[in-house]
Amino acid sequence: MPIPEPTLTGTVRFRDWQTWYRITGDLESAKTPLVVLHGGPGAAHNYTLRIAGLAGQGRAVVHYDQLGIGNSTHLPGKGADFWTVQLFLDELDNLLAALGLSGGYHVLGQSWGGMLAAEHSVRRPAGLKSLVIANSPASMELWLSEAARLRALLPPEVQKTLGEHEAAGTTEHPDYKAAEAVFNARHVCRIVPNPPEVAATFAAIDADPTVYHTMNGPNEFHVIGTLKDWTIIDRVDRIAVPTLLVSGRHDEATEATVRPYADRIPDVRWEIFEDSSHMPHVEEEEAYLRLVGAFLDEND
Template sequence: MKEGFIEVTGGKVWYVIHNQQATGIPLLVLHGGPGSSSYSLQGLKDLAINRPVILYDQLGCGKSDRPEDDSLWTLDRFVEEVGLVRKALELNEVHILGHSWGTTLAAAYYFSEPEGIGSIIFSSPCLSAPLWEEDQKKNLTLLPKEIQETIKRSEANGTTDSSAFQKAIEVFNDHFVCRLKPYPEHLKQGKHFRNPHVYQIMWGPSEFTVQGNLKSFDCTERLAEISIPTLYTCGRFDEATPASTEYFSRKTPNASFHIFEKSAHMAYIEEPEQYRQVMNRFLSQIDH
């Protein structure tokens, strides 16, 4: 394992490489958020069997610098950051795995710098902010009425920092983010790696109404331009709904699609063995 820091616009980002000496095409992992860090994805080091696996914390979260310049929190700067990480680590050929917001970033990066990317894995994809918002409003209707009313009232009154809203969000998360009970202790311990401020600027105060600068992001009609092998995955109970994930896969010429039947948004933690098998099978088929 090798770790270090890379200079990017606005500061330094922390990275770790697992199995650096392996000869297979490296896998670069783009974490979710924005502002959530790679902490919860560390189990993906188990994919480093025949290839190096690289994780890094995007600027503003995790072990990376946390500058206070709000002009840094844009999709374009994060796309530039991926390129700088790739250049610094000499990833001339690379597979990319994005999770959640990381799929937004993976798609935007591919459309700007496709050369040398062997494949993309869109894990629980967010490729259209308007569609994501629409899906969360539908998901909300599956919850108890009092939970729905608390969330709607808090958003309308601007009280999304209230304890009532936070408790309602916990119920939502138990259904659509991570269904493991009890909630994994190590995930609770990694909470300090998050930076809610970045999320607030780019997305907004909650999942249900996009108010940040990603509000109009929608690359659905560009998915036909992705000419490399592409894998779409989601959980059966995912925020990134099976219907929307399959819709994205149908828009992509050389795509396959997989549902993790016992998972919500964190299949890599909820069904880790199955997740590794699906990822390894896809990557191995490309390498061979």
């Protein structure tokens, strides 16, 4: 389906920088707005744009680029001590206040965005109505363990190429990138070639990998950045709003990585998309929008 055109785009000031946002639909609608948190960290909003289709159900959808990527301020000179979870929590709070949403909103976080959304939710913000955690691990220990398992299922020559270049520190080599693409076609987005909005996000990372490389690492399965020890398992029981978990049957965020959310959040349901990997909002778009739209309607 065509991606809806935005109703409004703009920026809000965050400390000395700018956070870019995109609104689809009418913020004055009777339905509570949805704020979408993209992945990465540092992956840009583009690949999540099909979620703007929820505006066709009469709900405003807010996308934004987190600091350091896309249309927001880039800060390539900042080091690991700057790029923290707290920074992005503060940026989200600032955006909600600037757009007048703090009193009532839903949050949908995809991949790293779901991790950030969970961090936001355990703090029990007063205006949060419900939470969608999409394709997100509850800890990076689980993510790394499952990534190793999925890598072991790749063709032997692909595994060999990955291991050799990681050991040599040559993860920008074309052969490594080609091997990485084999993993991505299985577990990140099974629509190949990728749709334009997905390709745009990968291009944004290539153009400025500061945040992604610092917090994550060179790719989805070789995580050596500052998030490698992150976990929220011991805190997810503090989430006090209805929560929808979404994942794909072929997802790099495997069932094992999502399970702690399902086991520990008090009011939770879990939907697995059988024909999807890490991006069911792209791979099974219509079913995804129906599911998420109905969940949000229930919790307005």
